[in-house]
Amino acid sequence: MKRSLALVTAAMTAALLTSCSSGSPSSDAPAGGATDNGAQSEAAGDGELRSIKVGVIPIVDTAPIYLGDAKGFFEEEGLDLEIVETSGGAAAVPGVVSGSFDVAFGNTVSVMVAADQGLPLKYLTNGLATTGEDPDVGAVLAPGDSDIESAGDLAGKTVAVNNLNNIGDTTIRTIVEADGGDPSTIEFVEIAFPDMPAAIERGQVDAAWVLDPFKTGAMDAGAKLVANNFAEFDPELDIAGYFTTMETFEEDKELVDAFTAAMTKSLEYAAENPEEVRDIVGTYTKMPEEARAAMTLPRYRADFNREAMQKLGEAAVKYGSLDKAPDLDALLP
Known part of the structure; x- marks a missing residue:
């Protein structure tokens, strides 16, 4: 029997639009305020943590960063993570370029288009990939x-x-x-x-x-x-990842290396613990348990498939989204 579309849509809309204002699903995670790139803030404990602001969409795609924050992976790398909600790539790219975010989550074509328009961006890690089969995300x-x-x-x-x-x-x-x-x-x-x-x-x-x-x-x-x-x-297509400016990539190795290590650990943990992924989504959205149990999870992995990415870039050129094929050596880690 079909569900009421109004009820389904209301629940799903709440899932997308509602998230923790602090960005951290863990009640005992460091609060962490916004700071300029390179600043540090004190956290509970013996040492000091480097503040980092990351813009993400509060959906299942970004569950690994929330999960990694709750598990302490970022703190282990010396980072006081602040997750900031964005509406998508259209907001994430200018947020990173302007310095509002140190890093942001964005889909691959959005970042290719930005680079094509002369904005030097660099992916640090992948975020998610297609399941390569039916059902898919x-x-x-x-x-x-x-x-x-x-x-x-x-x-x-x-x-x-x-x-x-x-x-x-x-x-x-x-x-x-x-x-x-x-x-x-x-x-x-x-x-x-x-x-x-x-x-x-x-x-x-x-x-x-x-x-x-x-x-x-x-x-x-x-x-x-x-x-x-x-x-x-392409069954190996990567959909989105975490990127920063080329300036940050080249001039702030400490931040880049720490984020890359923590995010890689988070992605690997999410891939190995799908039920924890479903659980963490419930901490930063209002998606009901029934919906979280039914949703299709993507593949989480840190590395990019360059062949699939090249194919996507060529298709974007063919159909007019890009003027030229992306320079993957410049764009990818």
Whole structure:
């Protein structure tokens, strides 16, 4: 029996938009205030910790940093971590460039586009990758009674994505063309992820690219799977990671090395402890336990797959999001 779409959407919207104002899910974690890059703050204990401000979206994708903070991995590396909520790559990139954040979480095409526009950015670690199979963390969905059955059927249709010229429409165009459709005939429109389930049900769009937890909610409400665009693009595709400015990377080795070590440990721990991932998500969002149990978790890993990243960059050039292929030697660790 279908769930009430209003209830599903309300729960999922709360999951995305609600997070701890301090950014730390641990009640005994150091409070830590915002400081200029290079400043230090005292923490409970014998030594002093280096303050670091990291901008993230409070969703399942970023669970490892919250988990690592709760486990003390950042403190072990001498860092007093402050997690600051952002709305996504559009806010994360200027936040890092302006110095509001030391590091931020952003999807790979957003960072490629910023670099293409002359903003020198550098990834420190990966953040998450596609599962490479069905179910995946993101998928293209259509109404249950739609005649859209596969990626090629999206040609000539209206498809919702959260941002234009980004990882969503780039991967969708690629899999549509691979399935025999003409990607140039797709009309992409911007709709926020929380609003996509309702847009599908009302027929506002023919299909929508939806991420978990909204994907699971929409399918529970009757939407059907058309394609797993990440997994079908490349089963090793990396989706987003943690980046800083090239200036910070080159001039603040202490901070870079400490964050990289702590974040790597956090990603490895999350990969090995999926139930703790589900639990920690409940500490910085209001996602109910039932939804957390049902959601699809991504693969968490610190290293990037360069072949898949190169393929993504070439696709972004082909479909007009980038002027030239990204310099992966400059962009990746």
